Amino acid sequence: MSTTALKYEPARTQSLLQEIMERSGQNLRACYQCRRCAAGCPVGDETKGVTPDRLIRMIVLGDEEGVLNNLLTWKCVSCYTCGTRCPNNIQTARINETLKHIAKEKHSQPLLPKVASFHDAFMKSASHFGRFNEVEFMGLYQLQNAKQGGLKGIIEEVKSASRLGIAMMNKKRMHFSLAKVKKLSEVKSLYKKSKEKGAGH
Amino acid sequence: MVEIAYYPGCTLHASSELYDVQCKAVLGKLGIELKELEDWNCCGATSAAKTDEFLSIALPARNLGIADASGYSEMVIPCSSCYSRTLVSQKRLLEDPELKNTINAELSLKVQGKTKIRSILEILIPKAASGELTEKAAKKLEGLQPACYYGCLLTRFPVDLDVPDNVENPQGMEVICKAIGAKPLDWSFKTDCCGAAASVNDTDTSLFLMSRIMKDAIARGANCFVTTCPMCQFNLDAYQDQVRAKYGISQQLPVYFITELIGVAMGISPQALQIDRHFVDAMGLLKELKLL
Numbered sequence: 001m002s003t004t005a006l007k008y009e010p011a012r013t014q015s016l017l018q019e020i021m022e023r024s025g026q027n028l029r030a031c032y033q034c035r036r037c038a039a040g041c042p043v044g045d046e047t048k049g050v051t052p053d054r055l056i057r058m059i060v061l062g063d064e065e066g067v068l069n070n071l072l073t074w075k076c077v078s079c080y081t082c083g084t085r086c087p088n089n090i091q092t093a094r095i096n097e098t099l100k101h102i103a104k105e106k107h108s109q110p111l112l113p114k115v116a117s118f119h120d121a122f123m124k125s126a127s128h129f130g131r132f133n134e135v136e137f138m139g140l141y142q143l144q145n146a147k148q149g150g151l152k153g154i155i156e157e158v159k160s161a162s163r164l165g166i167a168m169m170n171k172k173r174m175h176f177s178l179a180k181v182k183k184l185s186e187v188k189s190l191y192k193k194s195k196e197k198g199a200g201h
Numbered sequence: 202m203v204e205i206a207y208y209p210g211c212t213l214h215a216s217s218e219l220y221d222v223q224c225k226a227v228l229g230k231l232g233i234e235l236k237e238l239e240d241w242n243c244c245g246a247t248s249a250a251k252t253d254e255f256l257s258i259a260l261p262a263r264n265l266g267i268a269d270a271s272g273y274s275e276m277v278i279p280c281s282s283c284y285s286r287t288l289v290s291q292k293r294l295l296e297d298p299e300l301k302n303t304i305n306a307e308l309s310l311k312v313q314g315k316t317k318i319r320s321i322l323e324i325l326i327p328k329a330a331s332g333e334l335t336e337k338a339a340k341k342l343e344g345l346q347p348a349c350y351y352g353c354l355l356t357r358f359p360v361d362l363d364v365p366d367n368v369e370n371p372q373g374m375e376v377i378c379k380a381i382g383a384k385p386l387d388w389s390f391k392t393d394c395c396g397a398a399a400s401v402n403d404t405d406t407s408l409f410l411m412s413r414i415m416k417d418a419i420a421r422g423a424n425c426f427v428t429t430c431p432m433c434q435f436n437l438d439a440y441q442d443q444v445r446a447k448y449g450i451s452q453q454l455p456v457y458f459i460t461e462l463i464g465v466a467m468g469i470s471p472q473a474l475q476i477d478r479h480f481v482d483a484m485g486l487l488k489e490l491k492l493l
Contacts, residue, residue, distance in 0.1 A: 079394035122248035
């Protein structure tokens with residue numbers, strides 16, 4: 001079996017690298033592949049070989065497809081271990097955040113759709129009343145899953161959600177009261193401003 | 202009473218209301234009155250960082266503006282996620298005047314950047330160091346061997362910030378536990394991530410991360426966890442039966458908030474501390490050790 005040489009297209013590579021560096025605020029050129037990030041990454045065992053150092057390499061080589069569709073970007077738990085241990089202070093978790101923003105702007109299908117719908121539903125819920133509402137959130141999240149995963153997906157989700165919901169009610173940890181920010185227009189204006197700017201910027 | 206600004210965040214007003222109650226009760230006994238921030242909003246937590254760069258800075262900024270206008274020099278944020286996001290916002294706005302102006306233009310109370318943000322540990326540690334905590338803790342928590350669990354967000358930040366404890370091996374909670382007579386253990390997973398942000402949307406990952414944390418705590422001889430983060434507390438508590446079933450862990454470990462242990466040591470009733478609202482029974486161990 002022959003191995004394919006790395007394809008390196010300077011023009012495309014530079015623009016992708018530049019965009020990610022600017023938006024994430026991370027200097028990826030400083031990475032010298034020491035892999036301390038990989039050793040510390042808690043989800044590194046579950047990302048099919050894509051550790052933070054590999055992701056940085058993919059970006060430098062301009063592999064846009066791989067950069068937006070890899071398990072690390074979607075499984076990253078934002079624990080910031082990689083960046084804390086990086087001798088050159090590169091926060092790969094910030095890169096993963098930026099990549100999710102880019103994926104959203106490009107309307108590309110997230111590799112793990114539930115991760116994207118979870119965080120979208122959280123932000124939507126927080127926008128309605130200025131405070132996060134657990135009950136409304138679960139509704140929004142399931143709705144998004146239904147749109148993406150169809151009926152089978154939602155049945156599984158509702159099963160596990162109701163198991164948790166019942167336990168929460170038994171322990172009086174479920175709240176149905178509605179907390180609302182008084183100056184809600186101010187919070188809404190921040191959401192509006194974000195839309196004007198393009199959320200990822 | 203010393204007054205200090207207080208940002209509870211959404212969780213302490215919802216699923217972790219017990220933590221709100223405990224913070225007020227325990228700090229009250231230490232002469233600190235929590236003054237809840239007027240009309241605060243959600244900080245956006247991990248979700249804002251993952252979906253919306255601008256809002257991840259702007260949402261905590263509105264709270265910072267309210268805090269700066271409140272007249273208090275310090276604000277305590279017990280939730281690690283809110284604490285982290287608020288600190289990050291404050292730092293970014295300090296470094297980026299243009300962004301600060303853009304955000305301030307939308308706010309009635311402008312961010313000035315003068316309020317000092319404190320974690321719950323930063324408030325409690327001086328009280329332990331001065332001996333006040335030991336003095337007020339009538340009951341010594343003998344027999345309690347907690348694995349002090351810090352999680353990610355208390356010591357690791359996505360921007361350069363001065364961390365008031367050792368980043369990889371923090372000791373603040375151990376200092377407090379010792380001051381109230383408990384025996385905290387050395388262990389390896391105190392700052393490892395429990396995957397709370399993934400528990401609903403990528404459950405397998407979260408269960409795996411928690412299994413490693415639980416196995417090490419048990420191997421070291423811990424009989425409970427103690428934490429300051431409501432995300433970690435909820436995750437390790439509500440999903441513990443699933444972790445144990447999937448990874449064949451027979452022992453169960455109650456997951457206490459630090460304020461719960463201090464409250465018990467101070468003689469505050471378990472009802473007042475709402476210790477009965479845990480998923481994993483948290484009363485049994487305390488009764489067994491004759492601490493209740």
